[in-house]
Amino acid sequence: MPELSIDGQPFRFAQGTTVAAALMSSGDRCSRTSVSGQRRAPLCGMGICQECRVSIDGLRRLACQTICRDGMRIETQP
Amino acid sequence: MTVNATTNEHVDLLIIGAGPAGMAAALAAAPRGLSIALLDDNPLPGGQIWRDGPNAQVPKQAQDMRGRLQGFSNIRLHSGCKVVALAGAKRLLLEDAERGWVLSYDSLILCTGARERLLPFPGWTLPGVTGAGGLQALIKGGLQVKDERIVIAGTGPLLLASSATAQKHGAEVVRVAEQASLSAVAGFAAGLWRWPNKAIQAITLASAAYRTSAHVLTALGTDRLEGVRIQVGDKIEELACERLACGFSLVPNVEIAQALGCTVRDQAVVVDEWQATRLPDHFAAGECTGFGGSELALVEGRIAGLVAVGERETARGLWAERLRWQGFADRLNTAFSLNPALKTLAAPETLVCRCEDVRYADLAGHGSWTGAKLATRCGMGACQGRICGTAAQTLFGWEPPLLRPPFSPARISTLACLDEGESV
Numbered sequence A: 001m002p003e004l005s006i007d008g009q010p011f012r013f014a015q016g017t018t019v020a021a022a023l024m025s026s027g028d029r030c031s032r033t034s035v036s037g038q039r040r041a042p043l044c045g046m047g048i049c050q051e052c053r054v055s056i057d058g059l060r061r062l063a064c065q066t067i068c069r070d071g072m073r074i075e076t077q078p
Numbered sequence B: 001m002t003v004n005a006t007t008n009e010h011v012d013l014l015i016i017g018a019g020p021a022g023m024a025a026a027l028a029a030a031p032r033g034l035s036i037a038l039l040d041d042n043p044l045p046g047g048q049i050w051r052d053g054p055n056a057q058v059p060k061q062a063q064d065m066r067g068r069l070q071g072f073s074n075i076r077l078h079s080g081c082k083v084v085a086l087a088g089a090k091r092l093l094l095e096d097a098e099r100g101w102v103l104s105y106d107s108l109i110l111c112t113g114a115r116e117r118l119l120p121f122p123g124w125t126l127p128g129v130t131g132a133g134g135l136q137a138l139i140k141g142g143l144q145v146k147d148e149r150i151v152i153a154g155t156g157p158l159l160l161a162s163s164a165t166a167q168k169h170g171a172e173v174v175r176v177a178e179q180a181s182l183s184a185v186a187g188f189a190a191g192l193w194r195w196p197n198k199a200i201q202a203i204t205l206a207s208a209a210y211r212t213s214a215h216v217l218t219a220l221g222t223d224r225l226e227g228v229r230i231q232v233g234d235k236i237e238e239l240a241c242e243r244l245a246c247g248f249s250l251v252p253n254v255e256i257a258q259a260l261g262c263t264v265r266d267q268a269v270v271v272d273e274w275q276a277t278r279l280p281d282h283f284a285a286g287e288c289t290g291f292g293g294s295e296l297a298l299v300e301g302r303i304a305g306l307v308a309v310g311e312r313e314t315a316r317g318l319w320a321e322r323l324r325w326q327g328f329a330d331r332l333n334t335a336f337s338l339n340p341a342l343k344t345l346a347a348p349e350t351l352v353c354r355c356e357d358v359r360y361a362d363l364a365g366h367g368s369w370t371g372a373k374l375a376t377r378c379g380m381g382a383c384q385g386r387i388c389g390t391a392a393q394t395l396f397g398w399e400p401p402l403l404r405p406p407f408s409p410a411r412i413s414t415l416a417c418l419d420e421g422e423s424v
């Protein structure tokens, strides 16, 4: 099974899984921290709300519109 | 690195959005041999209804259409690609995972579809709360929901579609709360004999957990969703659950059309019988012209594609079919119109703008979106008001904001193409 890392933790995924689905299945299942400190998770699942924005291999991307690839490095905002 | 020569491209026909409408438009236009670019911000074509993924089975019709798209060498599909800014007349700045570039076109068909309307209520920012179609999309994208208890609330047939997807993947759907009344829903269902395949869909989607005149009041939990309080008729019920999926019908994605200068009325792109917008050489089809389901999107897409390549007579032959599906769309929109009680769900401290964390109480005193925005920063975050501006329109009747470029966050190297492109 291919593997990527989410905040340094290894995560195995089925081919075709979106990064949003991966985030919602690992760690605290969140994607970012809001300006007032609340943890947030993907909301719309379709590229509108931007709650799922994370850093993927150093680039800011929307997790719900990105498909997991072997070796990806995903970092969420603490 | 980007080479200068690749930062400018030209196509005869550009289609934005590769859902049913955009795919149909490309296939209708392609036999004429013009160069066509079909772009979509998702990783795969299909739009909302034919969203692909490890947990999705794309219907045969969609697979066939995809296969046919690949068969045309004059159609270029740009997946994972978004519109960043306007770059002059009939020129757009685009970005995908690898590069940014300016694409110029002779004609454009907007097939940007619709998104879910999400409304604020206490607790809606808790992890565990998603859109209704949003949950369906996330499940199709590989989210596991086996043995989870799920409450689905809001309005429209999408609640049942989302419920069916969740159940198929092993979730226990404990409640589907439809805000419309039983008489409205029954009246809608009774008219479905006119569209037999829709009636069959409705029956297969029916669920024992379904309640009408029911809406969400509060999502409960501290760090994560633990339960939900729901109004069902004149009773209040509390249900424990791991997920709450809420969607209040759909709103057309009109932002790009508006930025281009197309006329938008009642939140939908205005088109004539040829699917032409008020802007010459700019067409629109599918749900960006109003919520209507995939069949209407398909026929509108075909008409737009044909007209864009000058085949008006063939397009005219499709008008009757479009009228038939428009009838279905009209019934849908009246049956599921929003109960005014939904405008009062938010408490003073409920966040309305999730990007800038602006509370309902801080917005409510203002007279317009612009006034509220200047005073509170609402809508100034990453989503540019796509969520809170749409909600504020429902809650306060405020005109939603226009997009500012970049329309979505873009890399500096992409924005640099704009300067090059414009000076050419």
Ligand SMILES: Cc1cc2nc3c(=O)[nH]c(=O)nc-3n(C[C@H](O)[C@H](O)[C@H](O)COP(=O)(O)OP(=O)(O)OC[C@H]3O[C@@H](n4cnc5c(N)ncnc54)[C@H](O)[C@@H]3O)c2cc1C
Pocket: A046, A047, B016, B017, B018, B019, B020, B021, B022, B039, B040, B041, B042, B046, B047, B048, B049, B050, B081, B082, B083, B111, B112, B113, B114, B115, B116, B132, B133, B134, B136, B137, B158, B161, B162, B250, B253, B256, B285, B286, B287, B288, B292, B293, B294, B295, B297
């Ligand atoms: C979340 C959701 C789930 C749905 N599920 C169902 C269902 O299960 N069954 C059903 O009958 N109907 C469903 N619908 C209704 C469905 O939208 C229509 O039936 C049909 O998909 C409309 O087709 P369309 O081509 O007009 O738009 P869409 O299918 O919405 O396609 C539009 C496409 O354009 C893309 N796009 C938009 N703006 C841009 C841009 N600026 N740049 C690049 N790409 C862009 C979008 O990401 C999308 O892929 C759903 C709708 C939503 C919002």
Ligand code: FES
Pocket: A020, A042, A043, A044, A045, A046, A047, A048, A049, A050, A051, A052, A053, A062, A063, A064, A065
């Ligand atoms: S979940 Fe809303 S943009 Fe990704």
